[in-house]
Amino acid sequence: KAPHVNGKHFDKSKKYTSFGDGSDDERPRKTPLVLNGSLTNGKAHGPNGQRHKKPRPSRFNGQNGLVNGQQDGSSKTSLKPSSIALQAQRKSLPIAKGRQALIDEINKHDITVLLGETGSGKTTQIPQYLLESGLAGTGIIAVTQPRKVAATSLAERVAAERGTLVGKLVGYSVRFDERVGPDTRIKYMTDGMIVRELLSDRLLSNYSVVIVDEAHERTLRTDLLMASLKRIQRERNSPTDLKGKSSANRLNPLKIIIMSATLDAEKFSTFYENAKIIYIKGRQHPVKIFHTAQGQQDYGDSAMRTFFQIHTDRPPGDVLIFLPEDIESLQKSIQVFAKRLPQDKMEVLICPMYAAQAPIENAKVFHPTPPRTRKCILATNIAETSLTIPGVKYVIDTGKCKEKRYLTRDTGGGFDALLTTDITKSSAMQRAGRAGREGTGFCFRLYTEEAYSKMELSTQPEILRCSLVSSLLQLKCLGEDLDELELMDKPDDIAIISAYKSLWLLDAINKNKEITPLGHEMAHFPLEPAYARAVIASKEYGCTSEVLDIISILSSSSKLFLDISEQREAAAEARLKFKHSSGDHLTILNVVRAYHDISQSEAKAARKDWCRKHFLNERTLLEANNIREQLRRVCSRLHIDYNTTCRDDEQPIIRSIAHGLVQNSAFIQPDGSYKQSMAQSLVKIHPSSSLCDKKVEAIIYDELIYTNQIYARGVSSIHKSFFATLGTLIQRQA
Numbered sequence: 001k002a003p004h005v006n007g008k009h010f011d012k013s014k015k016y017t018s019f020g021d022g023s024d025d026e027r028p029r030k031t032p033l034v035l036n037g038s039l040t041n042g043k044a045h046g047p048n049g050q051r052h053k054k055p056r057p058s059r060f061n062g063q064n065g066l067v068n069g070q071q072d073g074s075s076k077t078s079l080k081p082s083s084i085a086l087q088a089q090r091k092s093l094p095i096a097k098g099r100q101a102l103i104d105e106i107n108k109h110d111i112t113v114l115l116g117e118t119g120s121g122k123t124t125q126i127p128q129y130l131l132e133s134g135l136a137g138t139g140i141i142a143v144t145q146p147r148k149v150a151a152t153s154l155a156e157r158v159a160a161e162r163g164t165l166v167g168k169l170v171g172y173s174v175r176f177d178e179r180v181g182p183d184t185r186i187k188y189m190t191d192g193m194i195v196r197e198l199l200s201d202r203l204l205s206n207y208s209v210v211i212v213d214e215a216h217e218r219t220l221r222t223d224l225l226m227a228s229l230k231r232i233q234r235e236r237n238s239p240t241d242l243k244g245k246s247s248a249n250r251l252n253p254l255k256i257i258i259m260s261a262t263l264d265a266e267k268f269s270t271f272y273e274n275a276k277i278i279y280i281k282g283r284q285h286p287v288k289i290f291h292t293a294q295g296q297q298d299y300g301d302s303a304m305r306t307f308f309q310i311h312t313d314r315p316p317g318d319v320l321i322f323l324p325e326d327i328e329s330l331q332k333s334i335q336v337f338a339k340r341l342p343q344d345k346m347e348v349l350i351c352p353m354y355a356a357q358a359p360i361e362n363a364k365v366f367h368p369t370p371p372r373t374r375k376c377i378l379a380t381n382i383a384e385t386s387l388t389i390p391g392v393k394y395v396i397d398t399g400k401c402k403e404k405r406y407l408t409r410d411t412g413g414g415f416d417a418l419l420t421t422d423i424t425k426s427s428a429m430q431r432a433g434r435a436g437r438e439g440t441g442f443c444f445r446l447y448t449e450e451a452y453s454k455m456e457l458s459t460q461p462e463i464l465r466c467s468l469v470s471s472l473l474q475l476k477c478l479g480e481d482l483d484e485l486e487l488m489d490k491p492d493d494i495a496i497i498s499a500y501k502s503l504w505l506l507d508a509i510n511k512n513k514e515i516t517p518l519g520h521e522m523a524h525f526p527l528e529p530a531y532a533r534a535v536i537a538s539k540e541y542g543c544t545s546e547v548l549d550i551i552s553i554l555s556s557s558s559k560l561f562l563d564i565s566e567q568r569e570a571a572a573e574a575r576l577k578f579k580h581s582s583g584d585h586l587t588i589l590n591v592v593r594a595y596h597d598i599s600q601s602e603a604k605a606a607r608k609d610w611c612r613k614h615f616l617n618e619r620t621l622l623e624a625n626n627i628r629e630q631l632r633r634v635c636s637r638l639h640i641d642y643n644t645t646c647r648d649d650e651q652p653i654i655r656s657i658a659h660g661l662v663q664n665s666a667f668i669q670p671d672g673s674y675k676q677s678m679a680q681s682l683v684k685i686h687p688s689s690s691l692c693d694k695k696v697e698a699i700i701y702d703e704l705i706y707t708n709q710i711y712a713r714g715v716s717s718i719h720k721s722f723f724a725t726l727g728t729l730i731q732r733q734a
């Protein structure tokens with residue numbers, strides 16, 4: 001069935017809304033004091049017309065004074081302009097005109113809050129300005145990002161701008177992947193990685209500047225980092241020597257820069273004792289926004305139809321589609337229909353952009369679009385504010401995103417689940433804004449105007465909705481506590497108590513809430529505490545090799561089993577030979593083993609083919625190989641022999657994993673359903689599980705899925721007697 005490209009998809013009779021600074025601008029006029037490309041200091045004036053209190057303008061004299069008495073650091077770092085074009089692009093960014101003023105302001109203040117429109121050049125330029133001006137001294141400049149893909153691709157970009165390769169002057173550090181070297185001065189890293197670094201260096205002494213980017217996203221790690229930075233700055237910048245060290249080896253002061261793409265600037269400023277707010281204007285053109293006349297059932301199908309509608313009706317310009325997931329299936333559908341287009345039409349070039357994809361693939365979105373071609377970019381939230389993709393004229397906004405949520409926060413157990421939810425107004429604004437970077441743009445919202453009006457204003461901080469277990473463990477290692485930490489938003493007591501309970505069940509803390517040696521060991525692993533517990537337990541059971549195989553898959557960013565709706569039966573049949581009678585964890589192990597054998601004997605193409613035939617995601621398997629390598633290194637440091645194997649004895653493996661998943665356990669009821677051991681809910685085994693039509697006395701599971709029922713996914717069968725050996729809490733239930 002071909003997409004009906006001329007269907008009445010949009011209610012064009014309805015007056016569209018638009019924003020931007022063009023002729024049909026509906027938002028309040030900017031104050032004339034905000035010059036394009038220059039800075040105003042004073043109160044924030046949001047990109048979307050939401051006006052803050054009166055702007056407090058100040059003038060910059062543009063004086064070129066030496067900063068901190070140091071010389072221009074660029075000579076020391078041997079700037080080697082890669083290409084004239086890149087340098088010209090740098091100079092033409094909106095932020096470039098305000099460069100000196102910005103350096104002066106940052107020099108004057110220990111903490112600066114930067115509010116800037118997306119695409120103005122904050123993330124790529126400010127670290128370079130700091131380096132060039134010598135403001136960063138001899139320390140490293142950290143730039144934190146909530147997302148892995150953003151950290152790696154920004155590092156690539158900035159390295160290219162400096163004419164070097166990633167890992168030299170510019171590096172990155174994300175979970176399970178790091179490219180930094182002795183010369184690295186600008187380090188793009190995930191917020192999770194810098195919080196992890198606190199464990200070994202509680203004053204972040206290697207860093208002279210920490211830039212907290214995308215602070216508006218308010219991820220759990222960003223919030224923890226912002227709280228820790230307060231303490232660090234107190235200790236490092238205080239004039240009296242707290243540490244009692246001689247002033248000679250006292251640490252350099254730390255500069256903090258908080259960057260946000262949306263409002264919230266006031267809140268960050270207030271949190272840091274009224275820190276200076278600087279507003280950086282971008283280059284926003286008007287964007288015409290269309291809403292659908294009716295709500296859409298299937299956002300994928302709807303996005304595809306809208307894409308072809310644009311492709312056939314509208315002038316050249318790239319299309320950016322925001323999707324929560326299913327990027328690969330939409331990619332396939334668009335490819336199929338694009339082939340059927342008449343010869344005289346423009347070509348379609350599809351560029352997906354998401355975390356699990358190889359960096360080289362992700363980099364393709366930034367390549368110039370070839371002639372007679374329309375790029376169609378399929379992206380997750382990543383393109384909302386973290387990355388600006390040039391050439392986009394049309395945005396298709398499905399109105400959905402993936403959001404981390406911990407559904408049973410009060411009862412504990414389980415991990416954060418990624419759920420598809422409606423976006424917020426603030427996200428919708430940002431998404432639309434991506435169409436107006438280079439000229440008048442168009443945004444097609446696959447939801448009604450009414451739906452838009454009902455959206456929440458902005459996303460709730462993660463700390464109020466996600467599991468606190470892993471963070472609490474890290475804080476405990478630092479000798480800190482969640483309830484004592486100076487946070488921007490405090491989680492409720494129930495959530496904190498539940499996190500304590502989880503850690504206690506994992507033997508990471510004792511009854512007095514003190515961290516145990518085991519807890520310290522667990523914190524060394526870049527894993528969910530539950531999985532770290534499983535790896536440590538495998539040492540006792542003599543099956544570390546197997547447990548690492550399984551945990552590596554479970555910690556990958558994509559799923560192992562591809563789920564294509566029309567081919568579900570074929571997939572089940574093809575994978576039958578991996579199915580293990582005790583459940584999904586050992587089924588995964590079978591796949592890993594089979595893949596390992598194939599990799600030994602077959603070439604790349606045959607491996608790929610094998611994966612395709614079995615409906616397996618090879619990306620997951622390759623990523624898992626990489627993760628396993630990293631976990632092996634941690635094991636070595638902790639003197640855990642990662643080669644120990646129990647061969648074909650399955651019980652030790654299940655038991656090791658069960659030590660981590662104690663809270664995710666359930667016992668069979670007379671009606672065949674399972675009752676959670678830690679909560680009251682009845683759960684069913686997910687239809688995708690290899691245990692789905694079996695009845696066993698007890699199960700452990702990776703996660704719960706909430707649909708019309710509660711399903712346990714990633715399930716293994718376990719003997720009830722296992723729980724008798726554990727803490728009293730579970731024993732009573734069993």
Ligand code: CDP
Pocket residue numbers: 093116117118119120121122123124125153154157366385386387388389390
């Ligand atoms: O952080 P902010 O949103 O202010 O902007 P940025 O990430 O520093 O990006 C500045 C400009 O660099 C954007 O307009 C992008 O078009 C460009 N850029 C690029 O072309 N390729 C990249 N990989 C990253 C940025």
Ligand code: MG
Pocket residue numbers: 119122123124213385386387
């Ligand atoms: Mg940015």
